Amino acid sequence: MRNPASAPYTRLDLDSFTRRRLWEHVVTALEQHVTDVRTLPVAPRCEPCDVRSVLAGLSPDEPLAPEHGLQLVVDCMRTQQLHAAHPGYFGLFVPAPSAIAVIAEALAAGFNPQLASWSHAPFGVEAERWVVREVSRRVGLPRGGEGTITTGGSEANLTALLVALYRRYPRASIEGVHCLAYRPVFYVSAEGHHSWRKAARVVGLGSESLRVVSCDRSFRMEADALGGMLAEDRAHGLNPFMVVATVGTTACGAIDPLAELREITAAEGVWLHADGAWGGAAALSDAHRQCVAGLEHADSITLDAHKWMSVPLGAGLYLSRHAGALRAVFATNPHYLPAADADEAAAEPYQESILWSRRFNGLKVLMLLITAGWEGIAEAIDSTFRVGDALRRALVRHGWTPVNTTPLPVVCFRDPGAQAPDHHSAIVASVNHVGRSWISTTALGGTGDAIRACVSNHRTTVDDVDTLLEDLSQARARVRSRTP
Ligand SMILES: *Cc1c(COP(=O)(O)O)cnc(C)c1O
Numbered sequence: 001m002r003n004p005a006s007a008p009y010t011r012l013d014l015d016s017f018t019r020r021r022l023w024e025h026v027v028t029a030l031e032q033h034v035t036d037v038r039t040l041p042v043a044p045r046c047e048p049c050d051v052r053s054v055l056a057g058l059s060p061d062e063p064l065a066p067e068h069g070l071q072l073v074v075d076c077m078r079t080q081q082l083h084a085a086h087p088g089y090f091g092l093f094v095p096a097p098s099a100i101a102v103i104a105e106a107l108a109a110g111f112n113p114q115l116a117s118w119s120h121a122p123f124g125v126e127a128e129r130w131v132v133r134e135v136s137r138r139v140g141l142p143r144g145g146e147g148t149i150t151t152g153g154s155e156a157n158l159t160a161l162l163v164a165l166y167r168r169y170p171r172a173s174i175e176g177v178h179c180l181a182y183r184p185v186f187y188v189s190a191e192g193h194h195s196w197r198k199a200a201r202v203v204g205l206g207s208e209s210l211r212v213v214s215c216d217r218s219f220r221m222e223a224d225a226l227g228g229m230l231a232e233d234r235a236h237g238l239n240p241f242m243v244v245a246t247v248g249t250t251a252c253g254a255i256d257p258l259a260e261l262r263e264i265t266a267a268e269g270v271w272l273h274a275d276g277a278w279g280g281a282a283a284l285s286d287a288h289r290q291c292v293a294g295l296e297h298a299d300s301i302t303l304d305a306h307k308w309m310s311v312p313l314g315a316g317l318y319l320s321r322h323a324g325a326l327r328a329v330f331a332t333n334p335h336y337l338p339a340a341d342a343d344e345a346a347a348e349p350y351q352e353s354i355l356w357s358r359r360f361n362g363l364k365v366l367m368l369l370i371t372a373g374w375e376g377i378a379e380a381i382d383s384t385f386r387v388g389d390a391l392r393r394a395l396v397r398h399g400w401t402p403v404n405t406t407p408l409p410v411v412c413f414r415d416p417g418a419q420a421p422d423h424h425s426a427i428v429a430s431v432n433h434v435g436r437s438w439i440s441t442t443a444l445g446g447t448g449d450a451i452r453a454c455v456s457n458h459r460t461t462v463d464d465v466d467t468l469l470e471d472l473s474q475a476r477a478r479v480r481s482r483t484p
Contacts, residue, residue, distance in 0.1 A: 014066060022066055029074045030102065033085070041435030042086040044079050051080050087460040088437040088467060090391075090453035093250075093278040093307040098380075098458075100371050101311040101364035108360040115358035117337070118344040125347055128362035134369060135303065136319050139283040140296030146326055147319040148353045149362040153277030154195040155354060156302035156318040157244075161186070161199045162354075163300060163325045164242040164271035173329065177204055182239035187211045187229065189221035189256055190445055191249040193275060211240075215445055218405050219254035221245065227264055242271040247292050248279015251442040251452065253406035255279060258294030265299075274298035277316065279408055281308035285378040288385055291407045305365045310380060310458050315361040326352040380458035384409045388455045390462045394469050403450050410454035412444060415476055423479060424449045430475035437468040 014022070054076060058064075064072070084094035113121035115128065132147035150156040165184060166173040172180055184205060188196045190212050200210045211233065214225045230240050243265050245256040258274065265272040274280065274295050280303040282288045283295050295301060300320040306313045320326075331351045340348060350356050368377065388409020392402055400413040415423060425441050428451055432438055442452040453468065 011063075018066060022070055025067065025070055025074075033078070034099065037083050037085050038087055040078065040083055040086065042088050042438040043082045043432055043435065046080045051076075054080075082438065085457065085459070086438070087457055087464045089457055090437060090439045090460070090468060091456060092440070093304070093454065093456050094313075095307060095310040096457045096459050097312040098310045098368055098372070100367050104364035104367040105312055108363045111360075113360050115360055115362075116348075116350040116356050118340060118347045118349075119338070121360070124360045124363070125349055127366050128349070128360075129347065131362045131365045131369065132317065132319065135284075135317055135365075138374060139280065139301065139303070139319070140289075141301070141319060141321050144323055145319065145321040146323045146352070147317055148326060148349065149365070150316040150318055150353070151355075151361065152306060152314045152316040153193070153275070153302050153304045154198065156277070156304075156316045157193070157195045157273075157275060158199040158202060159318045159326070159329075159354065160244075160271075160273045160300045160302060161196075161203055161242065162329045163320070164273065165203065165205075166329050167271065167322075167325055168239075168241040170328070180239070182237055183209065184241050185209050185211050185233060185238045186242035186244065187213050187226060187240065188244040189213050189219075189246055189249070189254075190215050191219045191221075191251055191254055192244060192246045193250055193277065196244060196275075215254070219249060219252050219445055221256040221261070223257050223260035223264060226261070230264070230268055230270075240268065240270050242273055245272060245274045245298065247274050247276035247295055248282070248406075248408055250278070251444060252404035252412045253279060253408035253410035253454075254404065255292060255406065255408070258292070258297065262294060262297045271299045272297075274301045277302050277304040278307045280304075281381060282408065284309070284374065285381045285385075287378070287382050288407070307456070308381060308384070309365065309368065309377060311364040311368060315365055330354065383458060384455040384460065387460050387462060387465060391453060391455060391465045391468075394465055398469050398473060400451075400472070403444060403447070409456075410452065412442060412450040412452045414450050415480075417476075417480055419480075420482075421449075424451050426479045426482070427451060427472065427475045430478055431468070431471045434471050434475075437464070437471055439468070 084091060085096035113124040115121050115124045118125045128149045131149065136145055136147060150159065169180055177184065186209065188210055196210055197207045200207050211229060213221050213229060216222050233240055243261055245258055245261045247255050262272055276295060279292060280295060280301060282292045299322060300318065303317045305311045305315040305317060330353055349358055392411050395402055395411060395413050401416050402411055402413045404412045418424060428439055428441050439451055439453045441449045444450050
């Protein structure tokens, strides 16, 4: 049914009756997704033509009735995307979003506060500062630091790179990095995240400014190798300004040796950033904080809420022990804005981050914190640790060989009977085809393909591990008996 366009905005705002019906439809669809996602295939089979043919049938020249548009999108979301919220998803770090955080998303969209400036959103701005303070305290940073809510880990890492660079070379923030007599360089392990390479390009340093440090057999940065590179690079006229410790690598959850890196960076006068986009959240659990001990001694930290804290994409955190560093990078004074009073000015988010227009991404973190509490968040994290340990034991029991040694719940493993180079990818394809679980392969530091299974979903249980092991065994038998 179409709305008669009695006013130009009716098409946008709808009427009260239609709005309520649509809301109920949304609530029903979301509630159904929470309760029955485990009955769907984790990765529904869909070809590019399936997706494109749906879109080819749509046109802004012939709008749909709102309920039809809504149903079409719900159907596509159920059948044409991978369901990371499925407890059988042992994939990348995409969480099952907690209910309260989804509700927060609706509120953020509906009230749509503009968090660029205190004057527009006093509650939102102060709420995000509260989130930054609470999380900083929980991970063990000293009081009096600073931070900002980001869209995710990539923005937090870019922020860290800018802060470390311009803190070292304040002149470069005005004259540009080409004014420097010595080339600035920074250090990331060979298992570090690819966002660092992008950040180096974005900043104009170029990807060669990223110095790749070798890893030991546990895929952790080799502190000795770092020490050697720093000395050699200085001797060649390069200027080291930052070392990135990866706290939970993407491929296998390796944690770089934080204490040793702190010692080296302190002696060298170099910024230490801890990229704990996923693994940093272990610090939120009393039971598992020890795994990432030393995180709190970093100069700055990346921690994604949209990974292990079970909130929807996107929300990350940049946290630092040094107050005022963000402002030194991002402060500007646009002539078209009214001057803020002193209190407001001290809290202007646009003066402390890359963004101007700012969505209230911190709200979902705040609502999770005030309703689940640290206890609820830690329980969810602890549960993934337990299931991860069960997974590791079950794999050994079933004749698989784990090849990583992290305490975090991500296991990389191989079939000792592997023959062909595509042996592991064939097993993964076979498991994913069944649709009860989803796993992936990863290339581990030049040692070849391994299968990777990460417990990234707080709803995953040991029963889901049993299902995965069942499908893995069958897939292995099938692939082993392939005729070459
Ligand atoms: C996921 C991840 C990132 C990037 O974070 P996004 O939120 O995906 O932008 C950076 N570093 C590490 C170690 C990560 O796991």
